[in-house]
Amino acid sequence: MNRSTAQAEAQPHPHHRDRPAWTGTGAVTSPDLGRATAGARILLEALGVDLDNESLARTPERMAASLAELMSPRPFQMTTFANDGGYDELILARSIPLRSLCEHHMLPFVGVAHIGYLPGARILGLSKLARVLEHFASRPQVQERLTTQVAGWLSAQLSPVGVGVVVEAEHLCMTLRGVQVPGTTTITSSLLGTLRDDPRSRSEFLALTRPVA
Ligand SMILES: Nc1nc2c(ncn2[C@@H]2O[C@H](COP(=O)(O)OP(=O)(O)OP(=O)(O)O)[C@@H](O)[C@H]2O)c(=O)[nH]1
Numbered sequence: 001m002n003r004s005t006a007q008a009e010a011q012p013h014p015h016h017r018d019r020p021a022w023t024g025t026g027a028v029t030s031p032d033l034g035r036a037t038a039g040a041r042i043l044l045e046a047l048g049v050d051l052d053n054e055s056l057a058r059t060p061e062r063m064a065a066s067l068a069e070l071m072s073p074r075p076f077q078m079t080t081f082a083n084d085g086g087y088d089e090l091i092l093a094r095s096i097p098l099r100s101l102c103e104h105h106m107l108p109f110v111g112v113a114h115i116g117y118l119p120g121a122r123i124l125g126l127s128k129l130a131r132v133l134e135h136f137a138s139r140p141q142v143q144e145r146l147t148t149q150v151a152g153w154l155s156a157q158l159s160p161v162g163v164g165v166v167v168e169a170e171h172l173c174m175t176l177r178g179v180q181v182p183g184t185t186t187i188t189s190s191l192l193g194t195l196r197d198d199p200r201s202r203s204e205f206l207a208l209t210r211p212v213a
């Protein structure tokens, strides 16, 4: 068993260029909750919210803590195993719940991801497919980048034959406000290696990620 840590990636990095290549952009640094609370108070008061009652008095603090929580991925161990049996078919985790924060409005987007790969010499602990999704979702995001970051991470960590990631999500900035189109979901995908280049593998992956009727 080969264990390396993804923990370091979640630590603050003063310079973006110091991050591992697969990190991509957008991981947050250590939050200053005191300053965030003061900022939330200013924001709410400027928006005309009266904080002078028991229920709302601690709302700036809760707001700061909630946003920080949504941007704090849980550290996880990266665990791979030798592909001793020479398994060479798709490994796919379907309908993994997803929550992230739209970086344009700081409102949630929620949905599911289907994450799969065709293994090479190593296979990944299954839970890590969900953990890596949470890892990249827990930061200000756009759905396209989230999708490619998860695929890029799997590719870099496992050197698999192919990788496929499909994300389907509802953006509250689009359904609750702004254009207000409830029920609209956005689908993004990132296919690498054989899953991108070989039409049969590609169709099999995309068929398996379609909603079950
Ligand atoms: N490509 C992409 N766009 C996103 C995502 N999340 C939100 N957006 C879009 O970001 C855009 C920001 O557009 P702006 O015109 O600057 O903001 P806005 O005035 O609030 O726009 P409306 O949402 O149309 O009211 C909007 O079109 C959002 O739908 C995402 O994950 N990917």
Ligand SMILES: [Zn+2]
Pocket: 102, 103, 104, 105, 106, 107, 171, 173, 174
């Ligand atoms: Zn948005």
